[in-house]
Amino acid sequence: MDRFAQMTVDGVSKSFGPQHRRHVAVDAVTLEVTPGSRIGVVGESGSGKSTLARMMVGLDAPSAGSISFNGAPLRSLLKLRASRLELRREVQFVAQDTTSSFDPLRTLRDSIRTPAQRLAGLDRRAADARVDATVSMLGLSPALADRHPGEVSGGQRQRFAIARALVVEPNLLVCDEVVSALDVSVQGSILNFLKRYCVERDAALVFVSHGLPATAFVCERLVVMRGGQIVEDGPTSTVLNSPRHDYTRSLLAAFRGPAAQEGPA
């Protein structure tokens, strides 16, 4: 599989529930992601951000519309084991809920080493070295990786989840509320780290978050969602300084302050 060049989300919708009580979580969303783009997806709770992110990594299937990776339908890439593994090598996801995302019976090191071996093709020794280097870059002691997920704090587990995604060095990283559980000081260093990671390797980031200041700090493009739809999409500075939609204005008003433009808060 070629290196990530383009992901296209084309008129994608997702509904939940029985026919007579259909709830439309994502409604005809169109979005294009290319290398180096860092896209922040913001919006109120229930606006469809997580559902969109899950569809982009193939964890949920769209009810309508299509998603393609380098021109190939995601659905067909996911069908075959070989292309699914290659896709996972290129596209990684960090979920909001880290409690259920790690196997409680395995050490964190085991869980992070597996993708380093299986997806990045490293032997055990190289994979262990990669695990140590990655967790260290995220401000964690490698010794902590020998614990089980229940033996570290929620914030540490969140950083291990980021490490598990980064250990395969993906070229598209999709993050769903990855810093909300972290202390403010740790948030800042993780946001800096994610931004640097993307800039250095021309990787793309889709960063789903409630936190507008953090999102504006990391992302050069902001997508605002409401009721499953994208109501605004543009360069971060344009969206912050001259929002076109009333909803964006009210979202900005809630976060009004210099922090929105100067750095994570």
Ligand SMILES: Nc1ncnc2c1ncn2[C@@H]1O[C@H](COP(=O)(O)OP(=O)(O)OP(=O)(O)O)[C@@H](O)[C@H]1O
């Ligand atoms: N598996 C599901 N089954 C039924 N409804 C769902 C499911 N997943 C999401 N929804 C509904 O879809 C809508 C969008 O949810 P989603 O989690 O995508 O929003 P969100 O913007 O990420 O919210 P939050 O910021 O609170 O995580 C919500 O009304 C939610 O209740």
